[in-house]
Amino acid sequence: MPKGGEIMVAKKGEEYVCEVCGLAVNIVDECGCEECAIVCCEVPMKKKE
Numbered sequence: 001m002p003k004g005g006e007i008m009v010a011k012k013g014e015e016y017v018c019e020v021c022g023l024a025v026n027i028v029d030e031c032g033c034e035e036c037a038i039v040c041c042e043v044p045m046k047k048k049e
């Protein structure tokens, strides 16, 4: 169940970027998490649209 706000789930093929340092990652293999946070610079990375 969504708990409000944006729940981040990493899906295969998605790209995430760190808004602090600019690091970009691609999801090669997705996980089975209901809620997944990829953290860089102590900030959750944002999905690149």
Ligand SMILES: [Zn+2]
Residues within 6 Å of the ligand: 018, 019, 020, 021, 022, 023, 040, 041
């Ligand atoms: Zn970073």
Ligand SMILES: [Zn+2]
Residues within 6 Å of the ligand: 010, 031, 032, 033, 035, 036, 037
């Ligand atoms: Zn995960």
